[in-house]
Amino acid sequence: MENRALRLIATNPVDALARTVEALLVVASAPLSVDELAEAAADDVERIETALGLVGDRYREGRSGIVLEQVAGGYAFRAAREAAEACARLFERPVERGLSQAALETVAIVAYLGPVSRPEIARIRGVAADSAVASLVERGLIAEAGRESGPGGAVRYRVTALFERVFGLESLGALPRLDDLGDDTEAIRERLHAIAEARAS
Amino acid sequence: MLSPVHDLELDLDAFAGPFDLLLTLLLKEELDPAEIDMAGIVVAFVERLAERNELDLDACGEFLVLFAGLLELKARGLFPDEALELDELEPEEAAEELARRLAEYRRMKEAATWLAERLASGRDRFFRLGPAPLAPRVERQLAAQDPAALATALRALAVEPPSVSVAHMALRFPPVSQFVDRFRSLLRTRRRFDFDTEVAGLSRIEQAVAFLALLELRKAGEIALSQAAPFAPIRVGRGTDRMTTETTDEEGIQQWRTVRSA
Numbered sequence: 001m002e003n004r005a006l007r008l009i010a011t012n013p014v015d016a017l018a019r020t021v022e023a024l025l026v027v028a029s030a031p032l033s034v035d036e037l038a039e040a041a042a043d044d045v046e047r048i049e050t051a052l053g054l055v056g057d058r059y060r061e062g063r064s065g066i067v068l069e070q071v072a073g074g075y076a077f078r079a080a081r082e083a084a085e086a087c088a089r090l091f092e093r094p095v096e097r098g099l100s101q102a103a104l105e106t107v108a109i110v111a112y113l114g115p116v117s118r119p120e121i122a123r124i125r126g127v128a129a130d131s132a133v134a135s136l137v138e139r140g141l142i143a144e145a146g147r148e149s150g151p152g153g154a155v156r157y158r159v160t161a162l163f164e165r166v167f168g169l170e171s172l173g174a175l176p177r178l179d180d181l182g183d184d185t186e187a188i189r190e191r192l193h194a195i196a197e198a199r200a201s
Numbered sequence: 202m203l204s205p206v207h208d209l210e211l212d213l214d215a216f217a218g219p220f221d222l223l224l225t226l227l228l229k230e231e232l233d234p235a236e237i238d239m240a241g242i243v244v245a246f247v248e249r250l251a252e253r254n255e256l257d258l259d260a261c262g263e264f265l266v267l268f269a270g271l272l273e274l275k276a277r278g279l280f281p282d283e284a285l286e287l288d289e290l291e292p293e294e295a296a297e298e299l300a301r302r303l304a305e306y307r308r309m310k311e312a313a314t315w316l317a318e319r320l321a322s323g324r325d326r327f328f329r330l331g332p333a334p335l336a337p338r339v340e341r342q343l344a345a346q347d348p349a350a351l352a353t354a355l356r357a358l359a360v361e362p363p364s365v366s367v368a369h370m371a372l373r374f375p376p377v378s379q380f381v382d383r384f385r386s387l388l389r390t391r392r393r394f395d396f397d398t399e400v401a402g403l404s405r406i407e408q409a410v411a412f413l414a415l416l417e418l419r420k421a422g423e424i425a426l427s428q429a430a431p432f433a434p435i436r437v438g439r440g441t442d443r444m445t446t447e448t449t450d451e452e453g454i455q456q457w458r459t460v461r462s463a
Contacts, residue, residue, distance in 0.1 A: 029329065076328060084325030091327065096320055101313065108312035122279055124306055128235035131214070162330075167316055168323045181311035 017043055018051040018058075025055070030161060031074030072164035073171050095139050095166050106132040107141055107163065112178055114158035115145040133157065141166065206264045209249055213241045224267065227274060234275040242268065375407055380414030384437065388424065393438035 012018070020041045024032060032040075038048045052068070052075060059068040065080045079087050099107075106129055109121050121129040136142040141163045147153040164171065209220035215236040216223050223242075226232040246264055250257070387394050396415060400408045415437065418424045427436045 078326055078328035081325040084327060087327040088324075093327075095330070099317075099320070104313035104317055105309055108316055109309050111316075112309070112312060122235065124302075124309055126279065126306070128233070128279065130236065165328065166323075167319050168326055169319075175312070176315055178308050178312070181308045181315070 012054065014047055014051045014054060017041060017047055018054040021048065021051045022055050022058075025068070025075060025077050028076070031072045031076040031165060033074040036074065069168075070170050071168060072161040074161075076165070095141065095162065099139075100132070100135075102127075102129075102132045103135050107136055107159065110136070110142050110157050111159045111163065111172060111175060114142075115156035116158075117148055117154035117156045119154055206246075206260050206267065209242075209246055211242060211245050213238045220267075224271075227271065233278065234271065235278040237271070237275065239268075239272060239275060242271070373406075375410050377410055377414045377417060380411040381417055384414060384418060384424070388437070388439050393436055396435035396437050398434070 020043075021037055024037055024040050034045055034048050034052070037052075038045045041048065056068045058064065059066045059077065061067055061080055061082075065083050066077050067080050068075060069078055102125075105125055106121055109124055110116055113120070118129050118133055121133065133142070137144075137157070140160055142157045143160050145156050145158040147155055159172070163169075169175065207219065207221040211218060211220055211223060215238070216226070216232065220242070223232070223237070227234055227237070246268075250261075384394075384399075387399070396411075400411045403411065415424070415426070415435070418440075419426055421440075423440045425438045425440055427438070428434070
């Protein structure tokens with residue numbers, strides 16, 4: 001009788017499900033959403049979230065070499081930060097290695113304004129975006145997302161889940177608001193007028 | 202002596218070779234000006250000037266003119282339609298538009314900086330990358346379709362096409378020799394005959410072949426031809442018929458002219 005009571009206390013009802021979730025995350029090559037986990041585990045969403053809580057508690061910084069993180073609209077395992085140096089000696093980071101300023105500006109435009117076409121990117125940056133776009137597509141950070149309307153419409157691009165993962169974003173909603181970035185139009189206009197007046201005088 | 206401008210050797214991402222070849226390719230539209238790194242050209246020119254260790258004002262002037270043209274080409278290539286839009290704006294509106302665009306670019310530049318910092322701070326984040334992620338599926342939005350309308354459209358396409366006439370393929374040309382023999386036998390029994398009367402009732406093709414036979418015989422000197430006036434009946438006589446032969450060609454024409462003038 002006593003044994004039975006002890007076993008009930010020690011066993012969490014979603015323990016088995018947590019182990020299944022853990023297994024699914026190990027075999028996945030990309031973050032899995034709660035819905036995907038629920039479908040694969042043939043269980044309901046609330047129980048999956050509870051199981052994720054358990055897994056997250058088990059795999060966290062300082063407790064395990066593997067850490068569960070919420071990224072790119074789902075959940076995925078990554079290496080613990082304390083193992084980063086060892087990982088760096090063994091692995092490269094091909095996706096983000098050598099990302100140029102042009103590529104960063106281009107991916108920022110696609111992230112904020114996507115789906116967006118190359119001519120639109122060129123209009124904002126003031127230079128052709130062909131090579132930057134090709135490089136980002138090759139790295140898997142952006143992908144085609146249809147064409148502009150009308151005959152012969154330009155291909156439009158949007159960022160991929162890999163972009164969110166590489167930049168450690170839970171979703172695109174985690175990007176800072178555009179209004180909080182850069183000078184506002186008023187400040188730039190005033191500066192333009194000041195330059196024009198200086199040249200005229 | 203090498204021209205410091207035209208023989209300027211360039212080594213850009215999109216082009217490697219002399220400057221005048223670059224100009225030629227751009228003017229022939231075999232190279233997109235938007236792809237050319239303009240600053241790279243300036244750097245190459247300044248380096249060339251520095252190597253020569255003398256200030257060649259003529260070369261500088263020539264370079265400036267050519268380079269200004271290149272810049273304009275590139276600007277037009279980058280903003281083909283917007284140049285027109287900006288032309289239509291009042292100066293204040295244009296300044297406003299410029300400020301708006303600069304602000305837009307500045308925000309994107311800041312966003313790029315934010316992303317770069319994010320990358321730098323995440324250098325100790327290692328994760329497993331499996332195969333390349335699947336490309337997002339492009340959503341094809343189709344309007345609701347009515348099967349009956351589709352069937353009607355297909356029925357319209359499934360109509361038997363109109364039959365093509367191949368009658369012309371059945372055309373048969375009788376041999377010229379057939380008419381050559383026929384005219385020869387005619388002239389053996391008669392001194393002369395009327396071509397139009399002989400071929401009356403034949404098809405257009407047969408008449409044409411008969412006329413070719415006539416020309417063959419005339420070329421061989423076997424017959425003489427005469428015609429009182431254009432489109433008048435063609436008279437055919439034996440080649441040995443002195444009178445008829447003499448009345449052919451130039452003399453015949455002369456006679457005809459005399460008849461007309463009389």
